[in-house]
Amino acid sequence: MKRLLALAVALCLCLSILPGAAWETTSGTIGESHVSWSFDETSGRLTISGSGGCEVFTSPEDQPWAALRDEIQEVWFYDQADLAIENLAYWFTDCVNLTMAEVPYTTSVIGEGAFAGCTSLVRLMLYYSSGENFSIDPGAFRVEEVVETAICYPSRNESVGLVLAGYDWEAENRSVSWYDVYGAMPLLYCYEGGSAHQGDYFNKVWVDSCRYNIYCKWCGQYLGQYLSHSFVNGVCTKCGKTNGSSSGGGSTSCSHTSTRMVYTPYSEPQHSYEKKCSSCGDTLSSGKEAHVDDNQDNICDRCAYEMTRFSVTVPTSLQIAMSPDGDVTTADVGAIVNRSTGDVKVSSLQVKTVNGWTLVPYGTDMAHQKVDAKIIGFSIAGTQTQKTGTTESLTLDSRWTIPQDGSLALPYDAVVSACSQSVQEQVMTLVFVLEWA
Known part of the structure; x- marks a missing residue:
């Protein structure tokens, strides 16, 4: 459910004036496509968003963010369902300080040079649902010296693990470990099966009447010990353990051998859960946990709660270059992007000058103003300054x-x-206040 009270977010943008100078572009689009990119200089985060595909890069020089390679630390893809980027060849080549990146599940090829030369890359996140949906070209992750990298993928999708295991990571100088992208559990690699270790029911080895060990069905790796009681009227016929108790003896009217989970919305970030006996309805355990939205449809996968998300991306800086003859040039800073679960609006925009500058109406004729008067008129998205002073809404x-x-x-x-x-x-500082429309 959407919050009844408006959620306001204030963001500051800084304006620089560089007479006769140039700047590094920190946002834009890729070629003539609808795929956009933006770079946050504070966090080192490169964000790719938009829709559709774009031309395949043929060399690292095709990177629109090439001048920022040394500054990029993270890579995130928004709007993954809308993106259709065919190939990531050369996208992040030589981003030497890149530590973490994700690959959109709609990209079918992690091409040559995609992450080559990324000597700091220690975490890669993948979301593919099937091994048939993607491939990795040789040279995609090549580095000169060995780098330890964690590969995170949906471990329940065995075919994805097979594609990853079949890639020659050693030839790329990558020492890889495997993790579930939706959890924190490491997945040990199985060199016989070519994927993470997989337990097999038929490889049970009983330790005593109620305990058994599980081993990998491919290589025999020990995967843990489990319990299997046989309750009759609440008492295990093998060891005498009482169902639901830490001591033997006694009896209950139900063995609780069949259970089900019941989830109920509790709050905006959480739902409650109960583990119930399918036979008698008794509650065996309960608690609260965060909502789960693996399919990213903004509805909890377990309790069907409609989750509210306020997510708006705003450029972090505006830059102006003024030549010696007074010509003003501005950069392409992109847009405010709304990824919330509803419409939003900019409810107020305040402009405030700093460092001794003064605001004037945007229509002011600067040809008749004194040199070094330090006055500026400003216009953004069709809205202009109208007053003289240091602050204007x-x-x-x-x-x-x-x-x-x-x-x-x-x-x-x-x-x-x-x-x-x-x-x-x-x-100048610009303060945007955003809220639900």
Whole structure:
């Protein structure tokens, strides 16, 4: 359910003015496609989002973020169901400080050079449902010296594990370990079976009347010890243990041999659960746990609770370059992207100058202003400054409402008074307040 009270999020954006200088672009689109990218300089996170596919890279120089390689630490793909990126060849080559990355389940090929030269990559997350959905080309993960890397994938999908195990990680100088992407349990590698170890019912070895060991059905690796009682009227006929008790003897009217789980919505982040006997209805155990949404449909897979998610991505900085003759150039900073479970809106936008700068109406003719007056007029997404001072709340209209899974482009411009010398400083802070529409 959607919250009754509005959820407000305030984000600050900084504006830089660099007369006669250039900057590193931190967002944009890939070619002429609808696949967009943005880089957060604070966290080192590169985010890929949008829809559809794009041209296959033929070399690392095709990376739009090539100038940021040394700064990228994480890679995340949003809107995975909408993306159709065929091949990740050369996407992250030589991102030497990249430590963690995920691959969208809609990408069919992890191509040559995809993560080659990523000497700090220690965690890779995959979400494929079948081994038929993807392949890995030789050279995709190549590094010069051995790097330990954790490969996280859905362990219940055995065919995915077989594809991963069949890849020559040793030739790539990757020492890999296996983990379930939806949990924290390590999956030990089985060199006989070519995947994680798998237990087999027929490989039980009984220790006594009620305990047995399980071994890998492929290589014989010991996987643990389990219990198997035979209760009649609540008492195990093998060892005398009472059902549900730590001591022997006694009896109950039901052996509770068949159980079922009952899940009930409890709160926005949690549901309650009960383990009940299918025969008598007794509650055998209970508790609370976080909602589970493996299929990412915003509905809990266990209790059917409709989960509310407020998730909005806003560019972190705006940059302006002013040439010696006064021409102003702005960067393409992308858009505000709404990945929430409903429509959101920018309810207020406040502009505040810093470092001695003064706001003026965007229509001010700077040709008649004094040199080094340190005044600036600003426009963003069709909304302009109208007053003179250090702070102004801009007037917003319906264009600032962003539908679910939609975006709001943020084209911007400025008029700036002439400067007698180069200036490189923050001149403005923008505070966006977002809430449910």
